[in-house]
Amino acid sequence: MSTLTEAAVESAVRELTYAEAIREALAIAMEADERVFLFGEDVGVYGGAFGVSGDLVHRFGPDRVIDTPISELGIAGAAVGAAITGMRPVLEIQFSDFVTLAMEQIVNQAAKIRFMFGGKAKVPMVVRLPGGSGTGAAAQHSQSLEAWFAHVPGLKVIQPSTPHDAKGMLLAAIDDPNPVLIFEHKLLYKTKGHVPEGDYRVPIGKAAVRREGRDLTIVGSSIMAVRAVAAAEKLAQEGIDAEVIDLRSLRPIDFDTIAASVRKTHRLMVVYEGVKTMGIGAEISAMIAESDVFDFLDAPIIRLGGAEVPLPYNPVLEKAAVPQEENILEAARRLARGEA
Amino acid sequence: MPVEVILPKVDMDMETGSIEAWKVSEGDFVKQGDILFEIGTNKAVMEVEAPASGIIRNLVPASGEPIAVGTPVAWIFLEGEDASDTPPPPAAETAAAPQAQQPPASPSGEAASSAAPASNGHPAPALDSGVRATPLARRTARLHGIAIAEVTGSGPRGRITEKDVLAHLAKRPAEPAPVAARAPAEAPTEGELVPFGPVRRIIASRLSESMRVAPHFYMTAQIDMGALQALLKRVGPRIEKAVGVRPSLTVLLARVVAGILPRHPMLNASVEGDAARLHPTVNIGIAMERDGDLMVPVLRGAEGKNLAELTREFGRLREAVANRTIQPADMRGGTFTISNLGMYGVDSFTAIINQPESAILAVGRTVDTPVGRDGQIVLRPLATFSLSSDHRIVDGVTAARFMADLREAIECPEVLI
Numbered sequence: 001m002s003t004l005t006e007a008a009v010e011s012a013v014r015e016l017t018y019a020e021a022i023r024e025a026l027a028i029a030m031e032a033d034e035r036v037f038l039f040g041e042d043v044g045v046y047g048g049a050f051g052v053s054g055d056l057v058h059r060f061g062p063d064r065v066i067d068t069p070i071s072e073l074g075i076a077g078a079a080v081g082a083a084i085t086g087m088r089p090v091l092e093i094q095f096s097d098f099v100t101l102a103m104e105q106i107v108n109q110a111a112k113i114r115f116m117f118g119g120k121a122k123v124p125m126v127v128r129l130p131g132g133s134g135t136g137a138a139a140q141h142s143q144s145l146e147a148w149f150a151h152v153p154g155l156k157v158i159q160p161s162t163p164h165d166a167k168g169m170l171l172a173a174i175d176d177p178n179p180v181l182i183f184e185h186k187l188l189y190k191t192k193g194h195v196p197e198g199d200y201r202v203p204i205g206k207a208a209v210r211r212e213g214r215d216l217t218i219v220g221s222s223i224m225a226v227r228a229v230a231a232a233e234k235l236a237q238e239g240i241d242a243e244v245i246d247l248r249s250l251r252p253i254d255f256d257t258i259a260a261s262v263r264k265t266h267r268l269m270v271v272y273e274g275v276k277t278m279g280i281g282a283e284i285s286a287m288i289a290e291s292d293v294f295d296f297l298d299a300p301i302i303r304l305g306g307a308e309v310p311l312p313y314n315p316v317l318e319k320a321a322v323p324q325e326e327n328i329l330e331a332a333r334r335l336a337r338g339e340a
Numbered sequence: 341m342p343v344e345v346i347l348p349k350v351d352m353d354m355e356t357g358s359i360e361a362w363k364v365s366e367g368d369f370v371k372q373g374d375i376l377f378e379i380g381t382n383k384a385v386m387e388v389e390a391p392a393s394g395i396i397r398n399l400v401p402a403s404g405e406p407i408a409v410g411t412p413v414a415w416i417f418l419e420g421e422d423a424s425d426t427p428p429p430p431a432a433e434t435a436a437a438p439q440a441q442q443p444p445a446s447p448s449g450e451a452a453s454s455a456a457p458a459s460n461g462h463p464a465p466a467l468d469s470g471v472r473a474t475p476l477a478r479r480t481a482r483l484h485g486i487a488i489a490e491v492t493g494s495g496p497r498g499r500i501t502e503k504d505v506l507a508h509l510a511k512r513p514a515e516p517a518p519v520a521a522r523a524p525a526e527a528p529t530e531g532e533l534v535p536f537g538p539v540r541r542i543i544a545s546r547l548s549e550s551m552r553v554a555p556h557f558y559m560t561a562q563i564d565m566g567a568l569q570a571l572l573k574r575v576g577p578r579i580e581k582a583v584g585v586r587p588s589l590t591v592l593l594a595r596v597v598a599g600i601l602p603r604h605p606m607l608n609a610s611v612e613g614d615a616a617r618l619h620p621t622v623n624i625g626i627a628m629e630r631d632g633d634l635m636v637p638v639l640r641g642a643e644g645k646n647l648a649e650l651t652r653e654f655g656r657l658r659e660a661v662a663n664r665t666i667q668p669a670d671m672r673g674g675t676f677t678i679s680n681l682g683m684y685g686v687d688s689f690t691a692i693i694n695q696p697e698s699a700i701l702a703v704g705r706t707v708d709t710p711v712g713r714d715g716q717i718v719l720r721p722l723a724t725f726s727l728s729s730d731h732r733i734v735d736g737v738t739a740a741r742f743m744a745d746l747r748e749a750i751e752c753p754e755v756l757i
Contacts, residue, residue, distance in 0.1 A: 297476055
């Protein structure tokens, strides 16, 4: 009895890093279902470029944690084929930027096959994509390309911001009978948070209200949700009560949660690391403007997105090219004053 | 088919008007050309004539609230048409559309024409497409039957937000509550609440807006009126003989100001965005009062008119204001305003600029004042002139040069010749 209680307490306070949480999800899925296997550059003995797969190769063997040649097209094509034949591949694109090489397989094949074969073939694959800036990795290793894929019917695109969600959403993604892309921010891998033990799911397509507020709504996902929460706490000290919505999923997008919040606060700001133009902010702004929530806007919508530049190598410039907490603070103050 | 009486467009840029008072009652027989009601625009109150002869019915209450131009406000039933003929459906936008069916026996024939606002709605606000307002502000205004143009915006570039609409709403007199009306009369605990008429509403909103957008600064000068008084005495009777009106000090000052303003383009200008519009003519507005409301008719092209011409024009405007026949066109296009309160014994005062003008001259009374002249103390008739300028385009020195010219022209009117 007392042992059980201690275990429960232990579980309740247990903290893991984001990377550990993903590794734990992978292990749980692999243990539960032998069709699940990992696939990618250096995911085996090296443990992954960001150490996410870690010791999994020792626990599940090189047949299920497979080091591939340096060919994203090859990895993705093999994964699509494996998924069609009934396997559950989880592939890692070492830096999400390299997904450009795998576009054909993901966009033209994985996203379309189920529709074009009338459901007779399915592609239950998961693509893990470490993305984002902040590591000094320069223009070809730092991008946030998630919006490209959120544009494609047939794909699901998720961007968890916490270790808890990373584990639960990855497990939900592996369950999903359709292709799911999970964009993992490189700066989040070392962040810690409570992660329950065992198997659980965080549903895809459901946003989380991270902080309730009355004055304005900040929508973001991944690290931007984290920065928005930090900014909101500072704003509260200035008397600005910001509501923060962690999107978690870009496609499908949880418009209802955003709409309910804007209906309440009358002010909306969308924060995202991807380049501002033609991005997530445009989509969410347009969704609000097209809907009946339009009538509840009491200030112009603010989009806070990445600068219109290839990400600089210089760490100062790199930071300046992507919304930081100070930028969110400043924009939120403007929004609270109703300025555009 | 009954003839509809619409709220007419009586002014070029008019989008809404209000019914100030009906001159006829529900069920009256009206002849084509009879005066039906007084229409209020943001510039003037005018009379609207009947478009046809017949029995007038379904009068929209004279609430003074803004109604969109083109909205039917009554129906005239022609001979042979039964009062029970259902008029065509009123414009969908009109929340306070008249009831198609009147009660068979109205307890009072005049009930429908009373000034009480409709208890269940307001006239539809106009589209107000030129007004800067957030969607929520527009929605809130719509729900409360407020014309968004009436609301003063506090946001960037004057944008109206929900807060402004709510503030406007809080200032508005409460709806007459039927329950409260039937409650036993209690001793009033607060003073009487006098709702704004359309003119007062415009005054309130335009002057607030002026104080908000234009950084005012003020400059005063005491000027010797002796020469001007002498001039008036000399030419006054002649002009009166010629044009039938005796020139007043105000119109003479308008002549003097019109003479010097062309040399001070920034004081005869308007702010337009990030630019100053320099007006090619001098149109002097003269502030005057009618029934407690401020009216500012305009002396057009004053720089090219002599005192007799200005006197005649001023006489016409003053009469039109008094007779309520002043046309909006007579109150439009001012480029500079003079407000003279000297006749009330005011020594000096500062005025709020009449937007979009850039300055206004406030004139106090002329009073014999001891001044030093050539080592002697002498009594001179001095008046205090206060110039309010918009510092966005008028700087201190600019205003001071105008004041210097003004002093010279008043103390030595010959310089204008």
